[in-house]
Amino acid sequence: MSDEKLEQNGLSRRSFLGTAAASGAGIAGAGLLGLAGCSNGEGDKAAASGAAPAEKAAAHSAEPGKQTSEVGPGELDQYYGFLSGGQSGEMRLIGVPSMRELMRIPVFNMDSATGWGRTNESLRILNEKITPETRKFLQDSGLRCYPNGDLHHPHLSFTDQTYDGRYAYANDKANNRVCRIRLDVMKTDKIVEIPNVSGVHGLRPQRYPKTGYVFANGEHIVPVDGVGKWDDPKTWNAVYTAVDGETMDIAWQVLVDGNLDNGDADYQGKYSFSTCYNSERALTVQGASSNEQDWCVVFNLAAIEEGIKKGDFKEVNGVKMLDGRAEANSPYTRYIPVPNSPHGCNASPDGKYIMLNGKLSPTVTVLDVSKLDDLFAGKIKERDVVVAEPQLGLGPLHTAFDGRGNAYTTLFIDSQMVKWNIDDAIKAYKGEKIDPIKQKLDVHYQPGHNHTTMGETKEADGKWLVSLNKFSKDRFLNAGPLKPECDQLIDISGDEMRLVHDNPTFAEPHDLCLVAASKVNPSKTWDRKDPWFWQEALEQAQKDGVELEKAAKVVREGNKVRVYMTAVAPAYSVPQFEVNQGDEVTVYVTNVETIEDLTHGFTLEGYGIAMEIGPQATSSVTFKAVRPGVHWYYCQWFCHALHMEMSGQMIVKPK
Numbered sequence: 052m053s054d055e056k057l058e059q060n061g062l063s064r065r066s067f068l069g070t071a072a073a074s075g076a077g078i079a080g081a082g083l084l085g086l087a088g089c090s091n092g093e094g095d096k097a098a099a100s101g102a103a104p105a106e107k108a109a110a111h112s113a114e115p116g117k118q119t120s121e122v123g124p125g126e127l128d129q130y131y132g133f134l135s136g137g138q139s140g141e142m143r144l145i146g147v148p149s150m151r152e153l154m155r156i157p158v159f160n161m162d163s164a165t166g167w168g169r170t171n172e173s174l175r176i177l178n179e180k181i182t183p184e185t186r187k188f189l190q191d192s193g194l195r196c197y198p199n200g201d202l203h204h205p206h207l208s209f210t211d212q213t214y215d216g217r218y219a220y221a222n223d224k225a226n227n228r229v230c231r232i233r234l235d236v237m238k239t240d241k242i243v244e245i246p247n248v249s250g251v252h253g254l255r256p257q258r259y260p261k262t263g264y265v266f267a268n269g270e271h272i273v274p275v276d277g278v279g280k281w282d283d284p285k286t287w288n289a290v291y292t293a294v295d296g297e298t299m300d301i302a303w304q305v306l307v308d309g310n311l312d313n314g315d316a317d318y319q320g321k322y323s324f325s326t327c328y329n330s331e332r333a334l335t336v337q338g339a340s341s342n343e344q345d346w347c348v349v350f351n352l353a354a355i356e357e358g359i360k361k362g363d364f365k366e367v368n369g370v371k372m373l374d375g376r377a378e379a380n381s382p383y384t385r386y387i388p389v390p391n392s393p394h395g396c397n398a399s400p401d402g403k404y405i406m407l408n409g410k411l412s413p414t415v416t417v418l419d420v421s422k423l424d425d426l427f428a429g430k431i432k433e434r435d436v437v438v439a440e441p442q443l444g445l446g447p448l449h450t451a452f453d454g455r456g457n458a459y460t461t462l463f464i465d466s467q468m469v470k471w472n473i474d475d476a477i478k479a480y481k482g483e484k485i486d487p488i489k490q491k492l493d494v495h496y497q498p499g500h501n502h503t504t505m506g507e508t509k510e511a512d513g514k515w516l517v518s519l520n521k522f523s524k525d526r527f528l529n530a531g532p533l534k535p536e537c538d539q540l541i542d543i544s545g546d547e548m549r550l551v552h553d554n555p556t557f558a559e560p561h562d563l564c565l566v567a568a569s570k571v572n573p574s575k576t577w578d579r580k581d582p583w584f585w586q587e588a589l590e591q592a593q594k595d596g597v598e599l600e601k602a603a604k605v606v607r608e609g610n611k612v613r614v615y616m617t618a619v620a621p622a623y624s625v626p627q628f629e630v631n632q633g634d635e636v637t638v639y640v641t642n643v644e645t646i647e648d649l650t651h652g653f654t655l656e657g658y659g660i661a662m663e664i665g666p667q668a669t670s671s672v673t674f675k676a677v678r679p680g681v682h683w684y685y686c687q688w689f690c691h692a693l694h695m696e697m698s699g700q701m702i703v704k705p706k
Contacts, residue, residue, distance in 0.1 A: 116545020118514065120552040122149040130504055130515070131566045133205040133219050136160075137559030140200035142221060142232060147504070147565055148515055150540055150554045158230045158239045159200020159223045166662030167239075168196055171637070171671045172584040180243040180299065182368070201225035204254040204313075204562045206507070207234070207570075208262040208296060212318050212402070213508040214570045218296065220265050222254040229254065229267050229294050233583075235574050240583060241299040246368040248290045248304075249273040253313035253396065258508075259320040262296040264352075266323050268311035272332060275306060276367050285332050288376065291325060291350065303359055304367070305375035305383055307348050308332075310339070313395050313449075317420050318402030318509065323350045324418075326407055328392040340411055345393060346386040347407050347418070350375070351427055354382045385426055387433045389416045390440075395449035395500075399458070400511040404438070404473065406450040408460060413442045415450060415460055417476060439476040441487050443469045451503040453543055454511030457489065461498035461518060468492045468501065468518055468541065470548055492548045494539050497521040500562040503543065507564070516541040516548070519560050527555045536560060575647035577667035585669035588639050599641045599669050612676075614638045618651035618664060620691035623684075626699040630676045632706045637673040640664050652687040655701065661687055679705035 122128055128146030131153075136143055140160030144153045161168030168177065177196040178186070189196065200223040208218040219232040227248050231241040245251055248269030256262040272287035273279065279286040289311045293302040310329035317323070325348045329339040355373060358364065364371040375384035390412030397406045398420075405418040417439035425431045446463030453459070460469050468491070475487035497520060504515045523537035535555030542549040579600070582589050592599050595606045595613060602615035603624035612634050616625035618641065630636050642651045642664040653670070654661040657678055664670045685698040 116542060116547065116549060118148065118542045118544055118551065120148040120150065120540055122146070122151075127568065129568055131568055131571050132517070133207065133564040133566065134556070135202050135205050135221060135561040135563070137203070137561045138199070138201050138225075139557065140202050140223070142202060142205055142219065143556075143560075144237065147517070148540055148551070150538065150552055154237060156232060156237055156239065158221065158232070158242070159197065159202055159226070159228065161196070161198050163661055164663065166660070166670065166672065168198070169660065169672060170662045171587060171673055173239075175587065176239060176242055180241070182244050182246050185244055197226050199225060200228070202230075202561075203252065205564050206254060206256050207564060207566060209256055209258045209508070210261040212258050213505075213510050214566050215261070216571045218262070219564070220254060220256055220296070222251045222267055224250050224252050224270070227251045227269075229265060229299070231296070231299055234571050236577065237573055238584070243294060243299045243301065245269070245292050245294075245301060246370060247275055247372065248292060251292075253311065253325060255315045255323070256296060257316050257320060257323070258318050258398075263320075264293040264302060264316075264323075265296045266314050266316060266325075266350075267292045267294060268314050268325050270310055270312065272310055272329065275372075277365060278306065284334055287332060289327075290372070291348070291375070292370075293355075301370050303355060303364070304370050304372040305350060305355065306372055307375045307384060308377050308386070309345065311348070312393065315396045315398045315405060317398060317405070318400075319420070321352060322420070322423055323352065324348070324396050324398075324405055325350075326389070326393040326396045327386075328394070328410070340392055343391055344388045345391060347389050347393060347396065347405075347416075348375070349385045349387060349423060349426070351383055351385075351423075354427070358383060382427070385423075385433060387418065387436060390414050395447075397450045397452075398507075399473065400452050400454050400506060400509055401456075402509070406458065406460075408447040408449055410446065410448060410463075413444055413447065414440045415443055415447050415458075416440050417473065417480075437480075439473070439480040439487075441471060441476040441479065443471060443488065444491070448498070449500045451501045451506045451516060452511055453503055453506070453513030453516075455513050457513075459501060459503065459516055459543065459548075461494075461501050462491075463497050463499065463521075465491075466494055466496045466498065466520075468494050468498060468516070468548060470543075490547055492541065492550065494518045494520055494541075494550075495522075495526055495537055495553070496524055502563045502565050504565045505567055510567075512567075514542075514544050515565065516543045517563055517565065519556075519563060521559075523555060526553060530555075533558070538563075575666075576645060577665055579667055582669075585671070588669050588671045591637075592639065599639065600643055602639065602641060611635045612637070616640055618642045618653070618686065618697075619644065620649065620651070621686075621693040621697040623686075623697065623699050627702065628699075629702045629704060631704050632676060632679045634676045635673065636676050636701075637671055639669060639671045641669040642666055649690055650688045651690055651697075653684060654687040655682060655684045657682050663688065676701075676703045679703045 130147040132145035134143040142156040157167035167173045205221045207214045250270035252270040253268035257264045269290040291305045309327040312326040314325040330345045333339040392411040393407045394410040395408035407416040419438045422436040444462040444465045450460045470490045471487040498518045518539045520537040540552040606613040682701045
């Protein structure tokens, strides 16, 4: 029975299946005949048992400073949190204020649950935009893709200074890559490797007029081809990269001095920024922190684009690279002196200021963006754009904003979050006797990144702040020598910060982006007219005369075998197939279910194969049938009362 007919009879799918299960009648029939024909379920109402409608938002206290993190049954979080997975290589999706983990999105890792890094579709994305050197390295190493990654700095695409819900971007510091995740399906759709750099660290998208560029910092100095000498670190440089956010091609690079750290972009689409440590060009901790001042590099986007048009660049490993070094007296960059080893780089949501966090200085340096035109025109000196430099405490790393003129900075060494007023800091810098610090709150322990709800946009709402703390120590039950980290939720809606909730997270979250739920609108099932992930499968099926949505066919072409099947709870359309030992086998599975939460899988025992097939999706995997015998395959995503029976056999005949 379809959802439409169920609703005509005053029932929802949930209540119908619950009644059927309770009565013990029609389980197999409901699964075999009913579920495959269900509609998308858009009109599904709450269950007859009284569960709250899915659309009901969490009812938080409207009184400032007294918000609760509780999200009751049937209620929804108000914000999505896009959390970096660090060395796990994945991006994690959480709900805020509940802080519940909703989903893990594989990106730079290999994931046994979904088959990411093993399926043909994921391998294409992982290897589509890699350098020739990496391609050869993988081949020589016997690898199909990089098996790891270090995902930092998730940030969403912008239109007109606020999130537009299209994409999320992040960087892989370990292997110099930038990814893009489609937010309509919460899947990675593009990954590009960046040449000429070492340690892609900071990442930020352009805010205005839309995300044309995604800026990525090359952290480590290296001998860039044509510039640096391998045996002379004083000739090594860092490289700043702009990636086209639409095509994920590299637009241009700028050669700069010193190790680049974190970056940001302005709200006018004119400039981007990067903090720089190791102005000394040293290779040791002591050497890299010896200078009392390093700098922030400011990039003039219009000048860079004009330089590209004029041909003022060298092509280095296929990329247009401009010279932005200080010694070149470049029109593309300016170097603003900042106290020792600045780290975080954050733009205020009013578009006026850039905050540069000291790390080895107790200060945060505030730049006035409106002065940058005069700086590039030579009318003022570099430090003239500094309008405040408040001393906040030991180890300032990152700053977030509430949209009400207040900033929130993490103090790593002090294990505190400090709230300070930007206007008061500017007045104090001019000589007025005023303390910009409004409050300090202990966090546990050693905070790194922090983020406020919508705080990177012109729509910063000042509701919540999350502190990502590097150590948890005694906050949770002992889990052994490797401890979880500690994320803490802070209510900033009132006059004072108030710690509301903390929870453990696995290594190493690093950064977070908090986005109003209304800005993101994920699909409920795949659209068969959008075959991005299964394009190759579609093309091959057409050559074989197979319709993927109705497939039940085995095609042999020499020693290559292609198996096409559909998945409908609780059965595959091909319950058994035979191949010869040594055959190259490709299995294509199409999930023809239309119910939004009815995911199927394909796990082949003894071959290290498991893949996810979401509703209306096609997934494929290619392997060599080297092990003779009977190998069962089964659905690893529980889908039906007869789920255990959803299986089949691959028979590999020995030579």
